[in-house]
Amino acid sequence: MKNLYEYSDRLNAPLVAFNHIASPDNFPILPHWHYFLEIIHILEGEVETVCGNYVYILHPGDIIIFFPQLIHSIYKLDGKDNKLSGLDKSKPASKVSQEKDIYNPKYNLEHNSIMPVPEKGTIKEEYHIKYQVLKFDLNFLNINTSCKTRFLKIFELAYSKNPEYLYFSSGMLKDLPIYEIFNTCIEELNTKNYGYDIVVCSHISTLLSYFARNWIGRGLDIDETIRTSNNPSDAFAGITEYIEKHYNEPLRINELAEMCGMSYSNFARLFKQTYHQSCKEYIEFIRLNKVEDLLLMTNIDLTYISHETGFADCSHLIRTFKKWKGITPKQWRNKNEK
Numbered sequence: 001m002k003n004l005y006e007y008s009d010r011l012n013a014p015l016v017a018f019n020h021i022a023s024p025d026n027f028p029i030l031p032h033w034h035y036f037l038e039i040i041h042i043l044e045g046e047v048e049t050v051c052g053n054y055v056y057i058l059h060p061g062d063i064i065i066f067f068p069q070l071i072h073s074i075y076k077l078d079g080k081d082n083k084l085s086g087l088d089k090s091k092p093a094s095k096v097s098q099e100k101d102i103y104n105p106k107y108n109l110e111h112n113s114i115m116p117v118p119e120k121g122t123i124k125e126e127y128h129i130k131y132q133v134l135k136f137d138l139n140f141l142n143i144n145t146s147c148k149t150r151f152l153k154i155f156e157l158a159y160s161k162n163p164e165y166l167y168f169s170s171g172m173l174k175d176l177p178i179y180e181i182f183n184t185c186i187e188e189l190n191t192k193n194y195g196y197d198i199v200v201c202s203h204i205s206t207l208l209s210y211f212a213r214n215w216i217g218r219g220l221d222i223d224e225t226i227r228t229s230n231n232p233s234d235a236f237a238g239i240t241e242y243i244e245k246h247y248n249e250p251l252r253i254n255e256l257a258e259m260c261g262m263s264y265s266n267f268a269r270l271f272k273q274t275y276h277q278s279c280k281e282y283i284e285f286i287r288l289n290k291v292e293d294l295l296l297m298t299n300i301d302l303t304y305i306s307h308e309t310g311f312a313d314c315s316h317l318i319r320t321f322k323k324w325k326g327i328t329p330k331q332w333r334n335k336n337e338k
Contacts, residue, residue: 004071006032007111010277011285011324014140015200017185019043022076022127025120029074030105032116035276036135037155038066039207041182045129046077048088054163055088061170062086063178065211067155068138068276073116076127087164132182134204139240139275139282141201151208154222158215165215176210194297240275240282247286248310253279284320287311291321295333302329 008016016036020026022045031050040049042058049056049064051072056064058077062085066072103118138152158165181203188196216222239260243251256279257267271279290309294300306317321329 003114004032004116005113006034006116007108007113008034008036008135008137010035010137010140011288014137015185015189015197015204016133016135017182017189017200018133019186020131020133022129024124024126026117027074027127027129028076028103028118029072030103030114030116030118031071031073032105032114033069033071034135035068035137037068037138038072039134040064040066040074041132041134041178043130043132043179045127047129047131048075048077049073050075050093051166052159052163053093054166055091055093056086056167057084057088058167059085059170061173061178063168063173065155065166065168067159067166070159076125076129085169086167132179132186134182134185134207136204139285140197141204151212154212154215154220157222158220161220165218165220168211168214172214176207181207243283244286247283247290248308251283251310283310284324288321288324291317291329292332295329296336305329 022028040058040063042060042062044060046060047058049058049072051064051066052070058064106115106117106119107113108115185200185203188199212222239256242259243256253268254264257264260267262270268279271282275282277285287309291305294305294308302317303314306312306314309317311317311320318328321327321332325332327335
């Protein structure tokens with residue numbers, strides 16, 4: 001599974017939205033996985049997707065959801081299958097992989113990961129496929145931590161109970177302005193006007209709420225998410241909320257572990273398993289997002305910003321910011337002011 005990992009920049013680009021127009025250089029989308037939740041909305045053409053152990057057929061107007069860390073791929077649909085839609089129970093995922101995974105993906109040397117498209121020049125076929133993409137880190141959504149945890153648990157439960165839940169036909173979505181939601185997210189992330197992240201997170205939350213309500217209406221028993229409390233994320237629902245409220249104060253990992261009733265080593269291991277980053281990285285993630293807001297919306301100096309956002313001093317802020325962003329806070333401010 002490691003050699004199928006696609007890198008996602010969760011600090012600098014926790015929200016991603018774009019139109020994908022298939023061409024020989026960027027299609028098919030070969031098997032890969034990442035830490036983002038991804039939603040695909042088909043605009044033109046028919047595609048066959050593999051997600052986990054299942055195969056899905058999508059037509060214009062349809063949507064499929066790819067959960068974090070779930071291996072998935074997208075191919076052109078053969079003409080013989082055009083009448084099918086949704087979960088294809090006649091074909092195992094392994095068969096599709098054997099038939100179509102004959103190309104090597106590009107390699108991302110910088111991040112020791114793959115780019116899930118074929119090496120350049122290996123495919124000559126032309127495509128007539130276009131779809132919208134929303135990819136995002138659930139931790140970045142501007143909703144409280146308990147809601148984010150609940151969304152993730154409901155999604156995991158839905159997939160485990162019925163893999164058909166990953167698919168939404170155009171008919172199921174008729175009461176929702178799907179195209180406009182995706183388009184708005186794409187435009188907001190391109191222009192990045194004031195409050196763009198709030199607008200995008202609001203639209204994503206609307207989609208997630210719709211999906212959850214649809215599943216409940218189709219018989220998903222979400223009370224089970226409450227009865228089964230062995231999920232590691234349960235232990236951290238409160239502590240991540242605490243971090244977000246107290247990010248500007250000294251935060252020590254051993255004290256956070258004690259608040260969860262865990263040893264330091266167990267806390268560190270389970271936190272990384274749950275959020276795919278260390279607790280220290282999560283704290284830096286929260287603080288640097290606050291730093292960006294202050295850099296962009298105010299003219300206050302770095303010394304004051306470092307105190308306001310929990311960094312030990314100005315040097316600590318500059319060092320951490322450059323580690324994650326590749327430039328200093330001053331350079332980032334000048335670049336974004338322009």
